[in-house]
Amino acid sequence: MLNIVLFGPPGAGKGTVAKKLARQENIVHLSTGDMLREEIERASALGKEAEQLIARGALVPDETVVAMVREFVKRKMPCNGFIFDGFPRTTEQAEALDAIMTAQGTAITMMIALEVSEDEIIRRMLNRAAIEGRPDDTMDVIRQRIATYHEKIQITSGYYRAQNKYRTADSSRTPEYTLQQILSIIQQAGRATT
Secondary structure (H helix, E strand, C coil), X not given: CEEEEEECCCCCCHHHHHHHHHHHHCCEEEEHHHHHHHHHHHCCHHHHHHHHHHHCCCCCCHHHHHHHHHHHHHHHCCCCEEEEECCCCCHHHHHHHHHHHHHCCCCCCEXXXXXXXXXXXXXXXXXXXXXXXXXXXXXXXXXXXXXXXXXXXXXXXXHHHHCCCEEEEECCCCXXXXXXXXXXXXXXXXXXXX
């Protein structure tokens, strides 16, 4: 199985590239952001809690997100693999994901970090706000989300570095350019594309 954690700051293009990669490799795309937005639209208890946290640029508690991911992975098995977009965000979530995958008889293949400048992130997110009208794409929230990424989330990359599963891809250009880099990384890792 090909199981990839796609990592990067908000606005790095994770969602766009993950969808393209999922189609290319015939693997399942799991976006915790999409899952949470669906809960918000349904106005569920989880959705209401998540909406308040997201509006402030804060993270949803680990146990909530881990439970959602565990159920999603179980429902989608068997499959050719997964691309995790927006998860894990903490070392604790990464450890929980390893346990989830081990329970399914598989493991994370690699983590690919998308690299892009802060100026480009802000430009993209303000553009997204104008198009999609997402409440979490205001300048204050964008800056808070970038700060949260650098303070907390980026630490998680060390977890995958220690396992020699950490790779990087330039996400400053087009999604197609980023996808080609990722496909090359997969091939170099001995995971030939299908």
